[in-house]
Amino acid sequence: MRKWTVLALSSLLAAGAAGCGNSTNEAQSESAPASGSAAASVAASSPEATVDTSKKLTITLLAPSYAGGGWQGDNAVVQKLNEKLNINLQIQWVPIANLAEKETAMAASNSFPDAYFVLQNEFTKWRDKGVFLDVKPYLEQFPNFTKYLSEESLQIENPADHYYGFPYYIQDTRDSLAVRKDWLDKLGLQAPTTIEEFGQVATAFATQDPDGNGKQDTSGFSFGMTNGSFSGLSPILAAFGLGNEWIQSGDELVNYKTQTEQLKPFVSFLRELYASGGLDKDFVTNKNNDHKSKFVASTVGIAEYVPGELFTTSLPNLQQTHPEARIAQVIPPVGPDGKQGTSTLPMTSKIVINNSIDKEKQQRIIQLLDYMLSDEGYDLIKNGVENVHWKSENGTFVKLDAYDVDRPQLLSTWFFRRADPLIQMHKWEDQALLDQLQQWNDNNAKYAWPNPAAEVVSEVQSKLAPNLNEKWMAAVTKIIVGQAPVDDVDQAASDWLKDGGDKITQDINEQYKKLHQ
Amino acid sequence: MGKKFNLVADGILYLILLLIVLFIALPFSYILFSSFSTNAEYYSRGFYILPHKWTINAYGYLAMNENFMQAYRNTFVLTACGTAISLGFTLFMAYGLSKRWLRGRRLLNMLVLFTMIFHGGMIPTYLLVSELHLLNSYWSIYLTGAIFPFLLIIMRSFFASFPPELEEAARMDGCGELQLLLRIVLPLSIPSVVTIALMYGVAHWNSYFQAILYLNDSAKWPIQSFLRQFLLDSDTGMLRSVGSYEYGPPVKMAAVIVTALPLLLCYPFLQKYFNKGMLVGSIKG
């Protein structure tokens, strides 16, 4: 018995030593013979960009990934890109949560990939270190960048005459409030247009049993809190005249946490709603997306959504349990002073090219990115490969099953894309759905509520703000749930300023003026 | 051992255990059974134990997910090799350090202990791994986590509890240190070796960060790297129903269950080693 155990143990050890390192086959041939036709077709399809593609190049590209992870091995899209541009594309997918850490480690060991995705913090910190290629000189030769991404978006976070990367497009007025139309109908209500009506509808949803199950188990609306700021609440903040983080007041930028005039009616509004049940009693414990799950669970009647996500994922799930569920858009409600607005998201992430690789490769990468924006290339990275992921039948497009398995749209959703508000919608989608989404988008676009300081990165802010914001949020939450009087807003605001907010404000204003000289 | 069955004492004992089991099992059953639920039921029911409608949809979805399956296979390789390597390093070193007569023992122990408290941090370790050309290789993971000082110290104290007479007797018989360790000490330490192996196994099974950091090719990542992203990162709508398998929260629960399953299944087999107390005793007696 003993002998056997020892034998087993030692053979296990031996096996471990022998068989554990079999995973280093990184050697890739740098220059396989080029297929002439591929090279030729590139030249033919984009006459402006005459790039010599006769040499096969390996291009490493780092892209962020989210739930589900990136592609493994050779996706059909990668193969197509490889053939088309005579490259050997190797994509490193990094979970978005670890992106900054991994890139900092790469920076330390000087091992950046050829092209990579960077977040605002790293982009602004490293912009002037000479690690990113200035792409501005290439824009004339490759016209798709200015054609499909606006010049303004290229300028974001960049000095006047250098563009150290391409913007990752985000639709600014993407998010929209959605309301349960069937609940409104049942209670004989209209979609709210003012803050007052919003409050009435929310309260009615909590107290008048809109789902008709005889129980008081619904609430009006919900939102979340992350990192010391509200999420999913922007139309309400805007209606009360509060800034999207910062607001122009005279010559100065002011933080919304100190707009006590506007904060008091805002906080009172939420406080009343909380007391009446119109505001979800559990809003304090909501993380990022919990308000959406509650909407899907049919326990909350109003929530802020990305419309595409609402129609393709959440509504179908909701209708499985509540087939009668219908959705309507809530136009950003008008506040007491006639103000209205919707969250305006900044376009702050960048796709950058390694400045230390050779010129030829850099040009080929720009060609690749340019191709991704072209009609043919964008179709490829958004809809996938014809007859693999979709096919055309009598003039209409049909999605194939491989699309859901392969997820050929990853590059366009996670890495690089055109300024395309319907990025998640595909050519086979029902026209009625596309029209509806377009309608929601158009409705929202009128009420942009931008953050004037979105481009500004302040070191003072990143050092002081996280704690201050958490504390401010704790104070305001206490007021909303009725544990503290409304007038404590003054205290919260002055604490915020006193403990460092004034320094942040000063620095943001200085940086802002420097940027907009 | 006293075999008398005492009605009151044992009654209380079993009652306490029953309560403990319920305390553990009820919340867990929510995870288990919601993985057999439909999306609809998951969203609409709040806390529940048994689903109204049973489905293995979630498991089907996972089986169809190539990323999940690949990561799952990787984890088996990483865990088996990682544990074997860790055990090798740890057992030898712990045995050596358990010798009270060894010169420099105190210094070595301090060296080990110090690393439990002070860490160089992520970036210097990354640079080292990069300098050693271990990036993109599983060796980066095996080697950077080869010894857990905590487990080394535990193992050392297990070895140290051996009676010194045993060693003397073996030496009389002409046994070398290696033979002593392999032929006598290890077989007598099965419960503790199994415990340490289990601890390493579970640690390797649960590790995710090193893979994300050191391996550029995400096809080599283990299941926990996948699972974390699956549970924590925002869902960008890239995961959709595939064929007849629908995607939703039950799939996440199923992923938790499938990920934990191999370790849950192997535990009952290891248990017999924890319950056997006769090995050491039979020698001593």
Add this chain to the structure above:
Amino acid sequence: MNPVWKRSWPIYLMIFPGLLFFIVFRYIPMGGLVLAFKDYDPFSGFSGSPWVGFDHFHRLFTQQDFWIILRNTFVLSGINLFFFFPIPIAMAILLNEVKLPWVRKLVQTTIYIPHFVSWVVVAGITVVLFATQDGGINKLLAEHGRQRMELLTDPSYFQALFLTQNIWKEMGWGTIIFLASLASVDPGLYEAAYVDGAGRWRQLWHITLPSLRTIVVIMFILRLGQIMDVGFEQIFLLQNSLNLSVSDVFDTYVYRNGVQHGEFGFTTAMGLFKSVVGLVLLLTFNRLAKKFGEEGVY
């Protein structure tokens, strides 16, 4: 050959690979601790980054909530040490008393399972059970006409919730090491005690407990070394605006102020501070343990 050396060299040989590991993979990277005194810039490297002296520490110590954060950390750590720590020991002893093998196996396996459930999922179940409006417990309370309890947001429940989560998730796992210790107790000792007429309590007192003493002391001292680590993920997920006054701990503070913005100098400094606190406690208690005749950890 020198007889001492003759006896020692095989042992040194066995230690060598492990020692090499510690030197290469633990001590060489420790050079990176200089970052605690620098404003780290990855492009300038460790040596090129500018010195900032004790700036990072100064920033921590002058932080107005420093004492609150430190207090919260010690309180939660104390809860772990004095309330959680004994539980796996008690559990191991209970299991040791069970005579029906199948009961023992069943209980052991059940309590071991939650260790494999990640904190995200534990946090999810916690909300499903304890939320004020939709939580299972409060729904039950409401149905019976009782007052709902704000279990997740009322700061006075936070510590109990923290402990409960810990017990649920880690009790069974923690038991293993003590069970292994008990497994190596000579059964002959129990036989002898039984023959001498010792009852169950006396066997427990004179055999079971003493056999656990060494391992308990070691575990306790090692835990003290990690006094500043109270489980970042668990707390981060359990934290909200209303319980911040008791739930904000050192790790969540460092996460917000350093990790999220890639400030490696600051995070290294914070790690160093944690280590020093841990080291002081560990050395103190190790000395104390040795006074009482225990082996200690070194």
